[in-house]
Amino acid sequence: MTGKGGTGKTTVAAALALALAQGGRRTLLVEVEGRQGIAQLFETEPLPYEERKIAVSHGSGEVYALAIDAERALLDYLQMFYKLGSAGRALKRLGAIDFATTIAPGLRDVLLTGKACEAVRRTDKQQRPVYDAVVMDAPPTGRIARFLGVNEEVAGLAKVGPVHNQAQGVMRLLKSPDTAVHLVTLLEEMPVQETVDGIAELRAAGLPATSVLVNMVRPRLAGAEQMRTAQGRTEELARAFARAGLGDEHRAGAAESLVAPLLEQGREHAERVELERGLRAELSAQGLPVRELGLLSQGVELAGLYGLARTLHSQWRTTGTDGRHS
CATH class of the missing domain: 1.10.287 (Helix Hairpins)
Incomplete structure (x- = not known):
């Protein structure tokens, strides 16, 4: 889920996670910008770097949430591919990890998207996906194509080895039919223009621009x-x-x-x-499906959030989240 700042993309991402969890499913809601917006929406404590159950949807569905921290994700990466558990922690104490993610901004995006993709691919003992859907509250529309496409650049730089393989695996998932990018906008000139530009950039990068969600629509008199x-x-x-x-x-x-x-x-x-x-x-x-969500007259609180989830669920009952009929 992406959108210009102020369009309510975090709220819509949370509502979509609730909608996708209906009927006993399990979804993961991922935050990557470090704002703890999800915790505020669900009126809970700040999210740690671990997957935590934060809500129950209609039909006993479950919503988990994760705030991805780039430094912790890099430690996971070092342990997963290079078995540098204790050495990685030593690097953190020395400030090397913070230094690395600061001087190489693209590295942060690689780590954030990689952690989310790992959650998508994870399976249980019966080889079933742990989550039925993973919803990412992604960066704003102005940099969404670069954020999602950074692994392609890394795969081109690292020709062999685990870094190359990881980056290629992430890009295969992001460009596959399993991924949908929804753009949140308002019926205002600047958000609409940024949405149009974002769609063009996603398409140019071979990434799936899937639908437009018009948020905070005022009732017509x-x-x-x-x-x-x-x-x-x-x-x-x-x-x-x-x-x-x-x-x-x-x-x-x-x-x-x-x-x-x-x-x-x-x-x-x-x-x-x-x-x-x-x-x-x-x-x-x-040329994309356009759906509208009404303005919450009482402001964004839990009751309103669940109301938005019901609206999204009803809108997508005949058309899937990827725009195809289901």
């Missing part, structure tokens, strides 16, 4: 199309207000004081409806 025609009819509307008891029927000025601000609000709403119509058309032109 009845009669929005007629609001423009009401402009300039202040006196007529004031008399109607007065007859309805909104002001003094014999003193139109009292009703006019009510009409003017209402007309201004109506004009602004009509303009917004027109703008949103154009933005919807721009999103539809990208």
Whole structure:
């Protein structure tokens, strides 16, 4: 899940994890930016570097969460491929790991995506996947293609060995039908433009741009199309207000004081409806499924989060999360 900052991508990622867990499934919700946004949403303690059960979905489904830390992921990597458990811990004490992830920003992305992909591929004793789905609250749209594509660069630099094999394995998964990239946006010009640019970059990199989720959609008021025609009819509307008891029927000025601000609000709403119509058309032109999530009037809290999960589940009952019918 990616999106411009402020579009609510963490909230939508959490709602999707809940939706995918319905019916007794198990999902993992992964955070990679170190903001502890998942813990705040679910009103729990900050997530450690371990998979922790944080919610139960409808039908006894389970949602686990993991906040991936690049330094801890590098220690895992050193142990997994080079058996450097104690030596890796010594490097951490010396500050070498922090130094390595700082001077090589791409290394952080390799570690973060690699840890998430390991969770996807992990199986139990019966060789069944531990998780039915893994949802990543990924970096913003402006750098999502570079974040997901960094392993391809690493595979090109390291021609042989475990680093090369790991990077190739991650890219095979990210470019496979098992991966879906959903872009969260708002019906506003800058988020929509960044979404369009992000789709183009993902496609150019051979990565799966899968669907667009329009978040925080305001309810459309009845009669929005007629609001423009009401402009300039202040006196007529004031008399109607007065007859309805909104002001003094014999003193139109009292009703006019009510009409003017209402007309201004109506004009602004009509303009917004027109703008949103154009933005919807721009999103539809990208050739991806576009789904809409309503604005949570009470703010984002657990009840609202579960409500969004129900909406997503109902929207995807006939169309899978990858855009295919299921």
